Amino acid sequence: MDHFNYKDGVLHAEDVSIPALATSVGTPFYCYSTATLTRHYNVFADAFAGLDTLVCFSVKSNSNLAVIKTLGNLGAGADIVSEGELRRALLAGIPAERIVYSGVGKSRAEMHSALEAGIHQFNVESEPELAALDEVACSMNVKAPVALRINPDVDAGTHAKISTGKAENKFGIPWDEARRVYGLAAKARGIEIVGVDVHIGSQITDLFPFEAAFKRVAEMVVTLRGDGHTIRNVDLGGGLGIPYARGNEPPPAPHEYAELIRKIASGLDVHLIFEPGRMITGNAGILVSSLIYCKQGTDRQFLICDAAMNDLIRPALYDAWHEIIAVKEPAPNAEFSAADVVGPVCESGDTFASARSLPPLAAGDQIAMLSAGAYGAVQSGTYNSRPLIAEVLVDGDKWATVRPRQTLEDLIGLDRMPDWLEEG
Ligand code: LLP
Numbered sequence: 001m002d003h004f005n006y007k008d009g010v011l012h013a014e015d016v017s018i019p020a021l022a023t024s025v026g027t028p029f030y031c032y033s034t035a036t037l038t039r040h041y042n043v044f045a046d047a048f049a050g051l052d053t054l055v056c057f058s059v060k061s062n063s064n065l066a067v068i069k070t071l072g073n074l075g076a077g078a079d080i081v082s083e084g085e086l087r088r089a090l091l092a093g094i095p096a097e098r099i100v101y102s103g104v105g106k107s108r109a110e111m112h113s114a115l116e117a118g119i120h121q122f123n124v125e126s127e128p129e130l131a132a133l134d135e136v137a138c139s140m141n142v143k144a145p146v147a148l149r150i151n152p153d154v155d156a157g158t159h160a161k162i163s164t165g166k167a168e169n170k171f172g173i174p175w176d177e178a179r180r181v182y183g184l185a186a187k188a189r190g191i192e193i194v195g196v197d198v199h200i201g202s203q204i205t206d207l208f209p210f211e212a213a214f215k216r217v218a219e220m221v222v223t224l225r226g227d228g229h230t231i232r233n234v235d236l237g238g239g240l241g242i243p244y245a246r247g248n249e250p251p252p253a254p255h256e257y258a259e260l261i262r263k264i265a266s267g268l269d270v271h272l273i274f275e276p277g278r279m280i281t282g283n284a285g286i287l288v289s290s291l292i293y294c295k296q297g298t299d300r301q302f303l304i305c306d307a308a309m310n311d312l313i314r315p316a317l318y319d320a321w322h323e324i325i326a327v328k329e330p331a332p333n334a335e336f337s338a339a340d341v342v343g344p345v346c347e348s349g350d351t352f353a354s355a356r357s358l359p360p361l362a363a364g365d366q367i368a369m370l371s372a373g374a375y376g377a378v379q380s381g382t383y384n385s386r387p388l389i390a391e392v393l394v395d396g397d398k399w400a401t402v403r404p405r406q407t408l409e410d411l412i413g414l415d416r417m418p419d420w421l422e423e424g
Pocket of ligand 1: 058060061079102103162199201202203237238239240275276277278279314318374375379
C-alpha cells in the first residue's frame with residue numbers, strides 16, 4: 001500500500017499535488033512519501049513483535065539522508081556496504097550500535113572507520129577479509145564483532161543479476177567451509193564471533209527459498225554452538241519482494257515471512273537481525289517526468305520523456321517493470337493505446353516500457369513511474385552529461401527538496417584541465 005493517489009483529478013503524494021511540485025522543482029524528480037515509508041517500516045517491524053530483533057534498513061536501496069532519518073526516528077538501524085553509507089547512517093542519527101556492515105570488499109580503511117564508530121556487527125564474507133579485519137582491529141586494540149556470511153547454495157528464484165545465495169555467486173563463505181573459518185575466527189585476537197549471516201538475493205517473491213536458506217542457517221547455529229562458538233545474532237539479510245505490477249500475484253506479506261521465521265527460529269534463543277531495503281522504500285517513491293515529444297515511429301508510438309536510463313536504470317539493467325501512470329487522472333471513458341516510453345539518452349536500451357497501455361498523452365504532460373523509491377536515485381548517474389535529478393520528500397501537506405537538482409556548473413565543474421592543455 002502506498003500514499004500516491006489521484007485527488008481532484010491529479011496525482012498526489014499524500015496531500016501534496018504532483019503538478020504543483022513539478023512547477024516548483026521542475027521535472028524529472030523523485031518524490032518519496034513519509035507515510036508510506038512509515039507504514040512499510042512498521043508493518044515489517046510489527047510482524048516480529050515479541051521477538052528480539054533489530055531491523056537494519058538497507059541503505060543501499062535509498063540513501064537520502066532524510067529517508068534514513070525518517071526510518072531511524074522509527075527505530076530502524078542501518079545495513080551499510082561502504083564508508084559513504086556509514087557516514088550517511090551516522091549523519092542521519094542512526095546509533096552505531098544499530099549498524100551492520102555487509103559487502104564482499106570492505107577495505108582496511110573502511111574497517112578502521114567502522115571499528116572507530118563502534119558498529120554492531122561486521123558481516124564477513126571471506127577468509128582474507130577476516131584476516132584483514134583481525135589485523136585492523138588488533139592495530140586499534142579492539143575486537144571486531146563478527147558474523148560470517150554463509151552462502152547456503154539456495155536458488156532465490158529472482159533475476160540472475162540480483163541473486164546472491166548460489167555457490168556460483170561471489171557472496172559469502174561456501175557452506176562446507178563455514179566451520180573451518182569459524183575455527184580460524186575463534187583463534188583471531190581481533191575478532192569476537194557474535195553470529196551468523198545470510199542474504200540470498202533481492203525481489204524474492206516466494207517464501208520457499210527463504211525457508212530453505214533459513215533452515216540451513218538454523219542447523220548451522222546448532223552446529224557452531226556445538227563447536228563451542230557463541231552465536232547470539234542471526235542476521236537473515238533482506239530480499240523480500242514487492243508488487244511492481246498490479247494484477248500479478250502479490251509477494252508474501254511481511255507477516256507471512258515473519259511467521260516462517262518464528263517457526264524456524266523458535267527455540268534457538270537468538271537476536272534476529274534483518275536488512276530490508278526494497279520492501280521499505282520501493283513503493284514509497286515515484287519518478288515524475290514530463291513528455292518532451294510524442295513521436296510516431298514506423299509501427300509504434302514513442303513517448304519521449306525527460307527522464308532517462310541514467311535517472312532510473314532498472315528497466316535497462318534488469319528488464320524491470322515499473323507501472324507508468326498519467327499525473328492527470330484519465331477520464332473514465334479515456335481510450336488507452338500502446339506506446340513505448342523512452343528517454344532522451346542515445347541508446348536503444350533507454351526504454352522504460354514497451355507497448356505499454358496508456359491513456360491519451362501529449363507533449364508537456366507529466367507521467368509517474370511507480371515503485372521507484374528503491375534502487376532508483378541511488379543507481380543514477382550522469383551519462384550524456386545529464387545532471388542528477390532532484391529528490392523531494394513529502395509528509396502530509398508538507399514537502400521539502402531533500403536533494404536539489406545538480407546544476408550543469410556542478411557537474412562540469414568536477415572536471416580538471418591538465419596544465420598542458422590550459423590556454424596561454
Ligand atoms: N542485505 C544485503 C547484504 C544486500 O546485498 C541487499 C541488497 C539487501 C540486504 C537489501 O535487499 P532488499 O531487501 O532491498 O531486496 N539494484 C537491484 C537490487 C540489488 C540488491 C543488492 N543487495 C535492483 O534494482 O533490483
